[in-house]
Amino acid sequence: MKPLVIGMAGCGTVGSGLLRVLEENRQWIVERTGRAVQVKHVLVRDLSKPRDLPDGASLTDDPAVLTDDPEVDVLVELMGGIEKPRELIRRAIENGKHVVTANKALLAEDGFGLFRLAEEKGVGLYYEASVAGGIPIVQTLKESLAGNRITSLVGILNGTANHILSEMTSAGLDFETALAQAQELGYAEADPTLDIDGHDTAHKLVLLIRLAYGLEYPYAEMPVQGIRGIDRMDIEFAREFGFRIKLLGQVREVDGRLEAGVFPTLVRHTYLIARVGGAYNAIRIEGNAVGPVFLHGQGAGSLPTASSVLADLMAVARATPPHNTGFQRQVPPKASILPPDDAVSAYYVRVMVPDHPGVLRDLAGAMADHGISIAQAIQKGQDKRGVPLVFMTHEAGARAISDAIEQIRQAGLLTADPVCYRVL
Amino acid sequence: MKPLVIGMAGCGTVGSGLLRVLEENRQWIVERTGRAVQVKHVLVRDLSKPRDLPDGASLTDDPAVLTDDPEVDVLVELMGGIEKPRELIRRAIENGKHVVTANKALLAEDGFGLFRLAEEKGVGLYYEASVAGGIPIVQTLKESLAGNRITSLVGILNGTANHILSEMTSAGLDFETALAQAQELGYAEADPTLDIDGHDTAHKLVLLIRLAYGLEYPYAEMPVQGIRGIDRMDIEFAREFGFRIKLLGQVREVDGRLEAGVFPTLVRHTYLIARVGGAYNAIRIEGNAVGPVFLHGQGAGSLPTASSVLADLMAVARATPPHNTGFQRQVPPKASILPPDDAVSAYYVRVMVPDHPGVLRDLAGAMADHGISIAQAIQKGQDKRGVPLVFMTHEAGARAISDAIEQIRQAGLLTADPVCYRVL
Numbered sequence: 001m002k003p004l005v006i007g008m009a010g011c012g013t014v015g016s017g018l019l020r021v022l023e024e025n026r027q028w029i030v031e032r033t034g035r036a037v038q039v040k041h042v043l044v045r046d047l048s049k050p051r052d053l054p055d056g057a058s059l060t061d062d063p064a065v066l067t068d069d070p071e072v073d074v075l076v077e078l079m080g081g082i083e084k085p086r087e088l089i090r091r092a093i094e095n096g097k098h099v100v101t102a103n104k105a106l107l108a109e110d111g112f113g114l115f116r117l118a119e120e121k122g123v124g125l126y127y128e129a130s131v132a133g134g135i136p137i138v139q140t141l142k143e144s145l146a147g148n149r150i151t152s153l154v155g156i157l158n159g160t161a162n163h164i165l166s167e168m169t170s171a172g173l174d175f176e177t178a179l180a181q182a183q184e185l186g187y188a189e190a191d192p193t194l195d196i197d198g199h200d201t202a203h204k205l206v207l208l209i210r211l212a213y214g215l216e217y218p219y220a221e222m223p224v225q226g227i228r229g230i231d232r233m234d235i236e237f238a239r240e241f242g243f244r245i246k247l248l249g250q251v252r253e254v255d256g257r258l259e260a261g262v263f264p265t266l267v268r269h270t271y272l273i274a275r276v277g278g279a280y281n282a283i284r285i286e287g288n289a290v291g292p293v294f295l296h297g298q299g300a301g302s303l304p305t306a307s308s309v310l311a312d313l314m315a316v317a318r319a320t321p322p323h324n325t326g327f328q329r330q331v332p333p334k335a336s337i338l339p340p341d342d343a344v345s346a347y348y349v350r351v352m353v354p355d356h357p358g359v360l361r362d363l364a365g366a367m368a369d370h371g372i373s374i375a376q377a378i379q380k381g382q383d384k385r386g387v388p389l390v391f392m393t394h395e396a397g398a399r400a401i402s403d404a405i406e407q408i409r410q411a412g413l414l415t416a417d418p419v420c421y422r423v424l
Numbered sequence: 425m426k427p428l429v430i431g432m433a434g435c436g437t438v439g440s441g442l443l444r445v446l447e448e449n450r451q452w453i454v455e456r457t458g459r460a461v462q463v464k465h466v467l468v469r470d471l472s473k474p475r476d477l478p479d480g481a482s483l484t485d486d487p488a489v490l491t492d493d494p495e496v497d498v499l500v501e502l503m504g505g506i507e508k509p510r511e512l513i514r515r516a517i518e519n520g521k522h523v524v525t526a527n528k529a530l531l532a533e534d535g536f537g538l539f540r541l542a543e544e545k546g547v548g549l550y551y552e553a554s555v556a557g558g559i560p561i562v563q564t565l566k567e568s569l570a571g572n573r574i575t576s577l578v579g580i581l582n583g584t585a586n587h588i589l590s591e592m593t594s595a596g597l598d599f600e601t602a603l604a605q606a607q608e609l610g611y612a613e614a615d616p617t618l619d620i621d622g623h624d625t626a627h628k629l630v631l632l633i634r635l636a637y638g639l640e641y642p643y644a645e646m647p648v649q650g651i652r653g654i655d656r657m658d659i660e661f662a663r664e665f666g667f668r669i670k671l672l673g674q675v676r677e678v679d680g681r682l683e684a685g686v687f688p689t690l691v692r693h694t695y696l697i698a699r700v701g702g703a704y705n706a707i708r709i710e711g712n713a714v715g716p717v718f719l720h721g722q723g724a725g726s727l728p729t730a731s732s733v734l735a736d737l738m739a740v741a742r743a744t745p746p747h748n749t750g751f752q753r754q755v756p757p758k759a760s761i762l763p764p765d766d767a768v769s770a771y772y773v774r775v776m777v778p779d780h781p782g783v784l785r786d787l788a789g790a791m792a793d794h795g796i797s798i799a800q801a802i803q804k805g806q807d808k809r810g811v812p813l814v815f816m817t818h819e820a821g822a823r824a825i826s827d828a829i830e831q832i833r834q835a836g837l838l839t840a841d842p843v844c845y846r847v848l
Contacts, residue, residue, distance in 0.1 A: 021713045025571055031638060032570050034752045128568070134714035136560075136568030144552070144560030146456050147449055147734030214455060272699060272720060289445045290558035290731035293721040296696060297714060307714035310571030323742055328458045 003036040004317045007066030007097075009043040009088055010078035011051060014102055014129065017302030018076070018309050023054060029310075033317040037310075041066050043079075043088075067091040074316055076309060077101040082109065093117050093125070098322075100312040102129035102305060108203040108219050115330040124322035126312035131204045132157055132281040134304030135297040136311070141211035141285070142326035148287025150212040152252035154424065157204040159279035159299040160188045160195035161227050161247040165235070165264075166277045169244060174232050187279055197226035198247065198262040205249035205262060212285070214327040215258065215335035217251070223261035223340040230264060233383075234350055234419055237390045238266050241376065243348075244274040245421065259338040266348050266423040272296070273424075341399035346375070346423035349393065349401070351408065352386035352416035362413055363389060370404040372396045386415035392423065427460040428741045431490030431521075433467040433512055434502035435475060438526055438553070441726030442500070442733050447478060453734075457741040461734075465490050467503075491515040498740055500733060501525040506533065517541045517549070522746075524736040526553035526729060532627040532643050539754040548746035550736035555628045556581055556705040558728030559721040560735070565635035565709070566750035572711030574636040576676035578848065581628040583703035583723040584612045584619035585651050585671040589659070589688075590701045593668060598656050611703050621650035622671060622686040629673035629686060636709070638751045639682065639759035641675070647685035647764040654688060657807075658774055658843055661814045662690050665800065667772075668698040669845065683762040690772050690847040696720070697848075765823035770799070770847035773817065773825070775832065776810035776840035786837055787813060794828040796820040810839035816847065 008015055022029070022037055030036050039057040047061050060066070066075055067088060075092035077099060079085050085106055089099050093114065101107070107114075107127055118125040128138040132155070141150075156162050160182060167178040179196070182188035194200040202222045209217045227247050238245050243266035251260035267274040272294050276282040281299025286292045298304035324330065353359045360379070367374060376392040393401070405418050432439055446453070446461055454460055463481040471485050484490070490499055491512060499516035501523060503509050509530055513523050517538065525531070531538075531551055542549040552562040556579070565574075580586050584606055591602040603620070606612035618624040626646045633641045651671050662669050667690035675684035691698040696718050700706040705723025710716045722728035748754065777783045784803070791798060800816040817825070829842050 017713070021571060024712065025573060028573055029571060031751055031753070134711075134717060136564050136717075139563065139568045140560050143739065144563045144735050145731065146738050147445060147453060148731055149449060149452055272696065275696060275699065287558075287731060288448065289441070289727040289734070291722045291725075291728055293558060293560075294719070296718040296720075297716065301715075303713040304715055307569065307572055307711060310713070311568050314570050315567065318745065318747055320744060321742065327455055329455070 001035045003038040004073050004313065005038050005040050005071050006074045006076050006313065007041040007043070007069065007072040008039055008076045008078065009063065009066060009085070010080065011042050011044050012078065013302045014305045014309065015078045017306035019052070019054060021303060021306045021310055029314065033314050035317045037313055037317065040072060041069065063088050067095055067097070072097055074098045074100060074313060076313070077103060082106050086110065086114070089114055090117060093121050093123055096121055096123060098124040098126070098316045100126045100309055100316070102127070102309060104130040104200070104203040104207060108206040112331045115324055118322065118324055119330045122322065124316055124320070125324045126315065127207070128312050129305045129308035131207055132283060133297065133299040133301060134307045135281055135283065135295050135299065136308070137208065137283050137295060138211060139311070140295065141208065142323070145285060145287050145290055145293065146326060148289045150285060150287050152286045153208055153212055153250070153283065154273060155205070155208065155249045155283040156246055156273065156276050156281050157201045157249050157299065158195050158247060159281055160192060161201070162276060162281070163187045163279045165227060165245055165247065168230070168232050168235050169239070172232065175230050196228045198224040201247060201249045201262045205251065205260060209251050209258065209260060209335070210332055211326050213258065213335065214329065214332050216332045217258055217260050217335045217337065221337065225263045227264050231419065233388060234421070237350060237378070238348065240378070241392060242269050243267060243423070244269055246273065246276070248424065254338055256336060257338040258335040259343050261340060261343070264421050266421055268424070271424070341397070343398045344395050345398070346395050347393045347401050348421045348423055349391045349405065350419045351389050351414055353389055353413055354415055355382065355387050359413060360389065362411060363408055366404050366407045366411070367391070367393070369407065370400040372400055372404055425459045427462040428497050428737065429462050429464050429495050430498045430500050430737065431465040431467070431493065431496040432463055432500045432502065433487070433490060433509070434504065435466050435468050436502065437726045438729045438733065439502045441730035443476070443478060445727060445730045445734055453738065457738050459741045461737055461741065464496060465493065487512050491519055491521070496521060498522045498524060498737060500737070501527060506530050510534065510538070513538055514541060517545050517547055520545055520547060522548040522550070522740045524550045524733055524740070526551070526733060528554040528624070528627040528631060532630040536755045539748055542746065542748055543754045546746065548740055548744070549748045550739065551631070552736050553729045553732035555631055556707060557721065557723040557725060558731045559705055559707065559719050559723065560732070561632065561707050561719060562635060563735070564719065565632065566747070569709060569711050569714055569717065570750060572713045574709060574711050576710045577632055577636055577674070577707065578697060579629070579632065579673045579707040580670055580697060580700050580705050581625045581673050581723065582619050582671060583705055584616060585625070586700060586705070587611045587703045589651060589669055589671065592654070592656050592659050593663070596656060599654050620652045622648040625671060625673045625686045629675065629684060632673070633675050633682065633684060633759070634756055635750050636675070637682065637759065638753065638756050640756045641682055641684050641759045641761065645761065649687045651688050655843065657812060658845070661774060661802070662772065664802070665816060666693050667691060667847070668693055670697065670700070672848065678762055680760060681762040682759040683767050685764065688845050690845055692848070695848070765821070767822045768819050769822070770819055771817045771825050772845045772847055773815045773829065774843040775813050775838055777813055777837055778839055779806065779811050783837060784813065786835060787832055790828045790831045790835070791815070791817070793831065794824040796824055796828055
């Protein structure tokens with residue numbers, strides 16, 4: 001059978017990983033699919049940079065070389081960004097080529113035109129590598145658990161944020177030190193905004209919600225709280241209560257409405273998801289037939305992400321009929337969204353107060369005024385900002401919590417900004 | 425589109441779970457695949473037993489009704505056993521029907537004729553439900569990680585055995601009590617041989633090796649050691665060293681040869697696989713691109729297993745071209761097998777000795793005679809069988825270990841049978 005010919009756009013971390021795996025596992029891929037995978041064009045910005053290309057492949061800086069070559073079967077888009085890859089992918093699909101992409105931002109913010117076009121042209125638009133690196137979560141939701149109604153999904157979807165939180169927990173580092181270390185190790189970008197502030201997790205969560213529910217939770221409406229400036233004091237207090245703090249993307253169905261968001265969250269240390277360390281990712285899915293399923297693996301990096309790109313290429317090589325969204329519909333209807341203020345959760349609240357009599361009474365009073373019931377409280381030590389008081393609440397509404405904290409703030413009881421995290 | 429019509433053979437735990445999920449998720453399945461799944465025939469032994477059948481389905485005790493009805497698209501085989509299901513499946517395939525089965529024993533001991541026939545007839549032979557219940561391990565190995573060379577695979581593949589070990593560990597039960605409890609709870613069969621003695625794990629391991637390596641490790645050659653009569657003293661000692669004892673199916677590639685087997689194994693308590701409790705299953709796969717991937721979920725039971733059967737049915741409904749083995753070859757070549765005696769591992773060895781001076785010297789001498797180096801040793805307490813002496817060894821060959829133990833036994837140093845487990 002004739003080889004599957006690919007045009008690869010971008011030759012950075014994932015692209016060079018893909019070239020390496022295609023080379024190392026060349027014969028294996030043929031045993032699996034009956035076809036070789038051959039790279040014909042590699043689109044790069046800088047033609048002069050030396051690169052190790054496979055036989056038969058050549059560099060170009062002209063996107064049309066990939067999209068317009070009738071020999072190319074599949075465009076592999078590994079560039080990043082939004083505008084340029086969208087145009088490239090659109091043109092490839094228009095020319096009847098399949099597309100494999102790792103571009104979560106493009107798909108999450110603005111992918112529908114592409115899915116519609118792919119359907120029209122009868123080509124595959126594959127994106128296993130866009131969420132959680134090497135973990136086969138796209139395939140699992142689209143096919144393996146497809147018969148289930150998904151009741152909830154919780155994921156650690158950003159390795160950089162998880163690495164920072166893990167180092168803060170195990171080595172007692174403060175946030176700035178852990179971030180600087182992650183940057184030195186290459187786990188964090190020079191500009192870590194997308195990772196640290198939760199936007200990357202939110203992009204991935206939007207895609208997982210589409211795959212699990214067949215519904216669109218618009219990225220712009222997703223509540224997102226990142227981990228920037230998280231205080232190691234809170235990691236320590238959480239640990240005393242038996243919890244780890246993790247940056248989670250979460251969704252669950254509550255009476256036909258989706259409750260979703262990205263938040264630093266306390267997770268009981270005995271849960272598998274609390275044990276996800278370093279740059280690993282993990283996803284826990286609960287389905288109405290399968291019950292809970294937990295997947296764990298490397299969420300980023302050259303070879304793990306290339307493993308997912310290659311799985312998609314092999315699906316194309318096997319001539320699998322495209323079902324790109326996992327649903328008959330290519331454009332999901334908008335989800336009915338539970339207003340974030342109505343979300344109910346247990347909370348961890350830490351405030352800094354002056355060492356005065358009556359302060360605890362006033363705080364507890366403000367919580368009670370908003371119907372919030374306290375499960376545990378500790379007061380411990382003192383630092384230059386005051387005395388830390390920590391509450392673990394029973395289930396409470398997000399609005400009640402923020403109102404109670406606002407009342408406490410207004411009453412002038414605080415010597416520093418309060419901290420408030422959900423508890424899984 | 426016309427519904428996918430199925431004939432279901434067997435209506436026990438999994439069969440009734442499938443009927444329930446098909447009913448509850450009826451509309452959902454159509455949204456996913458564009459087709460309804462309709463049960464037409466249900467093959468049972470006892471026609472008089474009252475059953476809750478869906479509209480349009482009827483009972484039969486004649487296998488030919490399923491295999492010969494031209495309206496039936498798929499045979500779903502959930503009977504168990506080997507001879508009868510093989511004949512049924514063969515006839516269905518001969519008549520051009522796809523097959524979905526959960527029958528690990530049939531496929532592991534004697535599946536090749538069926539795979540060859542399915543290839544010839546161009547039909548799908550699906551078996552996601554045959555390994556690890558609701559965990560999508562078949563699809564993951566066949567497709568998601570297909571581009572990887574698998575370097576190792578370790579699994580907890582039998583929920584009954586894991587439940588018993590978990591209860592012995594957490595509640596301090598002895599083996600007989602834990603087994604009786606598991607039987608009362610319905611986790612263990614009246615005859616628990618397949619589960620307890622490791623044969624069920626071995627069946628599943630044979631299938632996973634085919635999917636991961638494209639090679640046949642014959643079931644009859646698989647080294648298998650079960651957990652029958654495991655002593656809670658060993659679970660306690662293991663815990664003191666920081667380990668849990670788990671019944672693992674394992675395979676890894678060593679210089680082009682496969683080393684595989686089923687053994688009670690000590691696993692460091694910090695590993696995810698040590699944290700698999702109760703009737704759960706889990707699999708850890710290591711691939712040369714993806715690195716380690718860990719999957720965890722319910723390994724048996726009505727609805728989780730039905731979830732996997734349904735995934736296979738939906739693949740058929742989407743008209744996925746069959747690639748039943750995950751390889752071009754339908755019959756894998758026999759693996760080059762590392763002789764079990766040559767396998768290398770760290771070991772846990774516990775012997776019972778009389779309380780005499782010089783015994784430890786003689787034991788240590790026997791180990792040294794066979795080149796086995798001791799990492800840790802403890803001697804603790806005494807019971808009516810003697811004084812327990814426990815060694816954790818550095819890596820040693822299986823042959824050296826068994827020879828050393830034999831030497832110790834011959835020397836008349838032991839007051840009870842020795843115990844010897846591998847360490848992961």
